[in-house]
Amino acid sequence: MKRAFSAPVLIGALATLAAIGLVAIVVVQQLRANDAQNAQSAGLSVPEVKIGGPFSLVNHEGEAVTEADYNGQYKLIYFGYGFCPDVCPTDLQIVGNAMLELEDMNSEAASKTVPLFISVDPARDTPDMLKDYVANFHPRMVGLTGNKEEIAKAAKAYRVYYKLNEPDEDGNYLVDHSAFIYFMGPDGEYLTMFKHGEAPKKIAETVEKLIRG
Numbered sequence: 001m002k003r004a005f006s007a008p009v010l011i012g013a014l015a016t017l018a019a020i021g022l023v024a025i026v027v028v029q030q031l032r033a034n035d036a037q038n039a040q041s042a043g044l045s046v047p048e049v050k051i052g053g054p055f056s057l058v059n060h061e062g063e064a065v066t067e068a069d070y071n072g073q074y075k076l077i078y079f080g081y082g083f084c085p086d087v088c089p090t091d092l093q094i095v096g097n098a099m100l101e102l103e104d105m106n107s108e109a110a111s112k113t114v115p116l117f118i119s120v121d122p123a124r125d126t127p128d129m130l131k132d133y134v135a136n137f138h139p140r141m142v143g144l145t146g147n148k149e150e151i152a153k154a155a156k157a158y159r160v161y162y163k164l165n166e167p168d169e170d171g172n173y174l175v176d177h178s179a180f181i182y183f184m185g186p187d188g189e190y191l192t193m194f195k196h197g198e199a200p201k202k203i204a205e206t207v208e209k210l211i212r213g
């Protein structure tokens, strides 16, 4: 997974990370404000967060899938892109390691959870490309791609921000994107989310606890 980067690419990547950091802070603040507001207006002690929804995508085997194909399973969902130089590989490694932690715990939670990687760069992330890519992180990780409109719809449902930058002279481009790992329940319900760089062990423990109930 190692690649060599030129200085402009690295500077671009750092600027991207800074931008994502800002967006992440804003998103989290908004979510917190919404949680508090929702809980208050509904008189609930448990905040309700509207994250997730229907999608119609293509898996890394080239098969059309919807959210219903993953009903009955818990899901760790991450949005990103296969050419991402740093953020995505880091977080997907974390998701893969969290899955390994769950397996080490001998927890049923491991087999009940499927890690999904949803591309926000469908022009480059073909099913074939994703198949090789996700295999780097966990044998059961599923790569999902689709057309631009469906990707946009899925990202919107998960409150994912992303923006494709202008290509350089070689046609390469970076994609700014928010970097959260969403943990979703068997009926597609939002359970919790983990921020960029979260410890795999903490994710595994949280997931195990939530599944055990």
Ligand code: NI
Pocket: 080, 081, 084, 085, 086, 087, 088, 089, 177
């Ligand atoms: Ni990325």
